Amino acid sequence: MAKQKKETDNEGLQASLKTKTKREQIKEKTIEVTLWEAANKLRGSVEPAEYKHVVLGLIFLKFASDKFEEHRAKLIAEGKEKYIEMPEFYNMNNVFFLEETSRWSYLIKRAKQNDIALLIDTALHTIEKNNKALKGALPDNYFSRLGLDVTKLASLLDTINDIDTNKDPKQDVVGKVYEYFLSKFALAEGKGKGEFYTPKSIVNLIAEMIEPYKGIIYDPACGSGGMFVQSVKFIEAHHGNKKEISIYGQEYTNTTYKLAKMNLAIRGISGNLGEKAADTFLDDQHKDLKADFIMANPPFNQKDWRAENELTDDPRWRGYDVPPKSNANYGWILNMVSKLSENGVAGFILANGALSGGGEEYKIRRKLIENNLVEAIVIIPRDTFYTTDISVTLWILNKNKKARMVEINSKQKHYRDREKEILFMDLRRWGQEFEKQFIELTDEEIGQVAENYHNWQQADYKKTYKNVPEYCYSASFEEIQANDFSLVxxxxxxFIDRDSEIDFDTEMKRIQKDFKTLLQEEKQSQEQLINAFKTLGYEL
Structure with missing residues (x-):
């Protein structure tokens, strides 16, 4: 007996040391990196587009289980043990109720069974069925359908098991992991894919500029919900109250719609993403919505987004020309304009082509400027997005641009109405490299751009803002009109003409000398060739 106990104790000690070593490795590498390495073991026959739902589904399961177990223990401690299997006592505290077969402890005990994939699918299905907020959110039969290797799946479960999601609520461990995975999956899927993810630095820039403190926030192409998450982070960072915002969004792709719902659920953010995944133009899920803030990164240069005679009398274009079916850029713009409240502000990303297009786009752009809606245009660095290497633009539209009169001639006291001015900023040379092929704006740069924009917004902006070559310029309506309403x-x-710094006389003399040498060398080569032929008895 003593020997058996000693062997058991040794096994327990070894298991403890093993767990400790694993946890130390996780801490050293960061949970995100360790999990990503474990997740990558699932690659092979499973595409990133597929296995992201597998991995994120498991992370959600662990998170939901930890929250459930924590609340269950709390109910027992409060003497409410008879209520621990009643969903109402969990849902009322924003905790998802889990039946025994959906709990992480149940799954981890069976991680090496051949039917573990089916057990996980069943767990996810049961959780969604029992929690209305998760309707349409969780992966559906992904694990069974993909035929995942049991050993690799068990290894991933084991790695996720080491995450203590309740250890430090302020750290938002699961949220960080989820965000990290979304970015890594977007990178893995490469150009032309990964549309579900907007780089964090761009989302931060929009949030810092339009400052969505309270009110209704809307994203018509919400992807995985990154705009909403960052809005909440912005509010918390500025000591606001996230209960003072309401979230509305829409997403076309069903799998991405699920990602967004799960992303919000993980962070305890309630939002209305519509009854289903749907096309924003053809099946608007929020027809009567008026938003205080709009944050969006809609698809770039979307072609054939409507049929020839489709949506021609849509109320969203009222007062403007119908956006061309060949490109949805201005369809997205007018959709957002129609959703803005009386004092609403929108920050969204579009391809640079929208700044100067002709035809209907020109007419719509001109009307937007004449209606005093365009407040700022910011060129984003190239290679910022994982899905395209083109340079893109951040637009700020504001339905309540402040009327500001600016003195332009102190002697005659002549003023001009600055209300219709537009701030232009060029960030193409900004940012730092990461992943050896992408660029991201630093937090300091984001703060600098936002501060410059807010300084410019002030009534006495002459004291706080100034035009800076190669960076920013405040253009009057007359200047924009003179440029035929181009927003480039x-x-x-x-822009400083760097060629003006060159001493052309010196340069031309150098080029002349080099050219003279080349001509002499060519002449010598010709003479040598002619002599060679003469030696052989041939005349040229």
Whole structure:
């Protein structure tokens, strides 16, 4: 007996040391990196587009279970043991109720069974069925359908098991992991894919500029919900109350719609993403919505988004020309304009082509400027997005641009109405490299851009803002009109002619000398060739 006990104790000690070593490794590498390495073991026949739902589904399961067990223990401690199997006592505290077969402890004990994939699918299905907030959110039969290797799946479960999601609520461990995985999956899927994810630095920039403190926030192409998550983070960072915002969004792709719902659920954010995944243009899920803030990264240059005679009398274009079916850029813009409240502000990303297009786009852009809606245009660095290497633009539309009169001639006291001015900023040379192929704006740069924008917004902006060559310029309506309503920043921002720093006389003399040498060398080569032929008895 003593020997058996000693062997058991040794096994327990070894298991403890093993667990400790694993946890130390996780801490050293960071949970995100360790999990990503474990998740990558599932690759092979499973595409990133598929296995992201597998991995994120498991992370959600662990998170939901930890929250459930924590609340269950709390109910027992409060003497409410008879209520521990009643969903109402969990849902009322924003905790998802889990039946025994959906709990992480149940699954981890069976991790090496051949039917573990089916057990996970059943667990996810049961959780969704029992919690209305998760309707349409969780992966559906992914694990069974993909035929995952049991050993690799068990290894991933074991790695996720080491995450203590309740250890430090302020750290938002699961949220960090989820965000990290979304970015890594977007990178893995490469150009032309990964549309579900907007780089964090761009979302941060929009949030810092439009400051969504309270009210209704809307995203018409919400992807995995990153705009909403960052809005809440912005509010918390500025000591606001996230209960003072309401979230509305829409997403076309069903799997991405699920990602968004799960992303919000993990962070305890309630939002209305519509009854289903649907096309924003053809099946608007929020027809009567008026939003205080709009944050969006809609698909770039979307072609054939409507049929020839489709949506021609849509109320969203009222007062404007119908956006061309060949490109949805201005369809997205007018959709957002129609959703803005009386004092609403929108920050969204579009391809640069929208700044100067002709035809209906020109007419719509001109009307937007004449209606005093365009407040700022910011060129984003190239290679910021994982899905395209083109340079893109951040637009800020504001339905309540402050009327500001600016003195332009102190002697005659002549003023101009600055209300219709537009701020242009060019960030193409900004940012730092990461992943050896992408660029991201640093937190300091984001703060600098936001501060510059807010300084410019002030009534006495002459004291706080100034035009800076190659960076920013505040253009008057008359200047924009003179440029035929183009919103291309380079038409307004002063760019230094670096060629003017070259001493052309010196350079031309150097080139002349080099050219003379080349001509002499060529002449010598010709003479040598002619002599060679003469030696052989041939005349040229």
């Amino acid at each position: 920043p380079s038409k307004y921002i002063q």
